[in-house]
Amino acid sequence: xxxxxxxxxxxxxxxxxRRDTWWLEPLLVFLGLGAFVVYATWAAFQGNHYWHNQYxxxxxxxxxxxxxxxxLFGPKPAWWPAFMPFSPALLILWAPGLFRFTCYYYxxxxxxxxxxxxxxxAVSEPRNGYRGEKLLPLVLHNVxxxxxxxxxxxxxxxxxxxxxxxxxxxxxxxxGVGTIVLWINVIFLGxxxxxxxxxRHLTGGFLDAITSSPxxxxxxxxVSWLNANHKKWxxxxxxxxxxxxxxxxxxxxxxxxxxxxx
Amino acid sequence: MAQATFRIWxxxxxxxxxxxxxxxxxxxxxxxxxxxxxxxxxxxxxAVRWNCKAGKCGSCSAEINxxxxxxxxxxxxxxxxxxxxxxxxxxxxPSIRDLVTDVSWNFEVKKKIKKFKPRKPDAPDGTWxxxxxxxxxxxxxxxxxxxFLCQDVCHVLRxxxxxxxxxxxxxxxxxxALEMNPLDTEDRVADLKERDGIGYCNITTCCRQVCPEHIxxxxxxxxxxxxxxxxxxxxxxxxxFRIFGA
Numbered sequence: 001x002x003x004x005x006x007x008x009x010x011x012x013x014x015x016x017x018r019r020d021t022w023w024l025e026p027l028l029v030f031l032g033l034g035a036f037v038v039y040a041t042w043a044a045f046q047g048n049h050y051w052h053n054q055y056x057x058x059x060x061x062x063x064x065x066x067x068x069x070x071x072l073f074g075p076k077p078a079w080w081p082a083f084m085p086f087s088p089a090l091l092i093l094w095a096p097g098l099f100r101f102t103c104y105y106y107x108x109x110x111x112x113x114x115x116x117x118x119x120x121x122a123v124s125e126p127r128n129g130y131r132g133e134k135l136l137p138l139v140l141h142n143v144x145x146x147x148x149x150x151x152x153x154x155x156x157x158x159x160x161x162x163x164x165x166x167x168x169x170x171x172x173x174x175x176g177v178g179t180i181v182l183w184i185n186v187i188f189l190g191x192x193x194x195x196x197x198x199x200r201h202l203t204g205g206f207l208d209a210i211t212s213s214p215x216x217x218x219x220x221x222x223v224s225w226l227n228a229n230h231k232k233w234x235x236x237x238x239x240x241x242x243x244x245x246x247x248x249x250x251x252x253x254x255x256x257x258x259x260x261x262x
Numbered sequence: 263m264a265q266a267t268f269r270i271w272x273x274x275x276x277x278x279x280x281x282x283x284x285x286x287x288x289x290x291x292x293x294x295x296x297x298x299x300x301x302x303x304x305x306x307x308x309a310v311r312w313n314c315k316a317g318k319c320g321s322c323s324a325e326i327n328x329x330x331x332x333x334x335x336x337x338x339x340x341x342x343x344x345x346x347x348x349x350x351x352x353x354x355x356p357s358i359r360d361l362v363t364d365v366s367w368n369f370e371v372k373k374k375i376k377k378f379k380p381r382k383p384d385a386p387d388g389t390w391x392x393x394x395x396x397x398x399x400x401x402x403x404x405x406x407x408x409x410f411l412c413q414d415v416c417h418v419l420r421x422x423x424x425x426x427x428x429x430x431x432x433x434x435x436x437x438x439a440l441e442m443n444p445l446d447t448e449d450r451v452a453d454l455k456e457r458d459g460i461g462y463c464n465i466t467t468c469c470r471q472v473c474p475e476h477i478x479x480x481x482x483x484x485x486x487x488x489x490x491x492x493x494x495x496x497x498x499x500x501x502x503f504r505i506f507g508a
Contacts, residue, residue, distance in 0.1 A: 006356060007278070007353075007356070017348045018327060018328030018329060019328065019342065020329075108480075111464050111465075117417070121329070122329055130422040132459075132463065134462050139496075142491075142492045142495075144492075197481065206493060210396060217395065
């Protein structure tokens, strides 16, 4: 491909003729994602107040080892190295965390908001060098589908938790505000995870003749329907998962009381 | 009639400058109308490429108030006329003069993409059979009018001048239209990874945002192609299945 000689080269950072508020969206992404990362990291290292009766915080589910009744294999194992901090969240949070980190939508959003690459469409960048996702380190984003598999497993545990949230400590079935919070969260997370681009590819996008299997075709259409609003699912689920943790945490600390509706 | 100021870039490959023109505006005018009025009344030597004035030929691509747009599809009532309207040529291509750029690089890129190679006909009369739903996916890509606004806004070309290593969103859409065609038997995935530089795309979605035909470039063309590259080069399990399948 022939080289081209351009008049407009090496613009200074932020240079643009745009008159709209192009900086607003990357700023909101920076604040929203930044706040989530700070809160999620803090919450993951707490190691306490992550369950309240039948509710388990999604940051801590599945609880592989831990002190709550939700733990799958009992308390922290004796072989856990003393020098390493322990929190049940640290064992599992890598999967949903990396899923968002490698997600196609979030990649486009945080490249703009955190790395100004570019700051916004048709706005000059702070650096001239560019490797994109062709070379290390960003070529590693191609593991996204494997992270998707891991995040899907975690989602099924969250679905199980949402069912468990119907069973109150006295053994009766009912609906509390926490039950609704966990169900909204699992629905938003499902819409986000199963509508992701690699899910769309794996359910049929890799084929040229998708209609060759009617079931696969229907599945592909359903995933494509979710995928059309992937950005909205991504943000809705980000807020819902953080709020679910806050809700369980504040109930566990006795600051909020879980109101039983039914 | 209201008056509006148009700040138009005048120059060529050696450089240039903005020049202001005051224009009488009428109801329903588009930017191209205003540029034509300036050309007729104030600057007879103003170079501007245009053809259909209906958003279908892709000739009058430019940057209006900083965003790549078709001049013929940008109505003045969409713009804030209390400030000068900035009209520039596309930044990602060499300047010829004023608002006209040399987009011939795109045609050279297109020639290098492997052509459509259909399977053997399905019927004795030399025709094929396929489902409408299968072809709907690539029909979207055929709406492209080759205005090259997506190429212009892509920061890989615009900011980093990777014209030697990256074919840009327009030709990723073109490749997707061929690669996803149910009749096509050619394999372009290796080219996408190596020669066409699909890995340079970092999914800013700017191409989709400026497309006047509203083609979902990023989500329906580029990301599915990226996933096909992953299938072939970055998915060890699939590789294993392929080995045993073969």
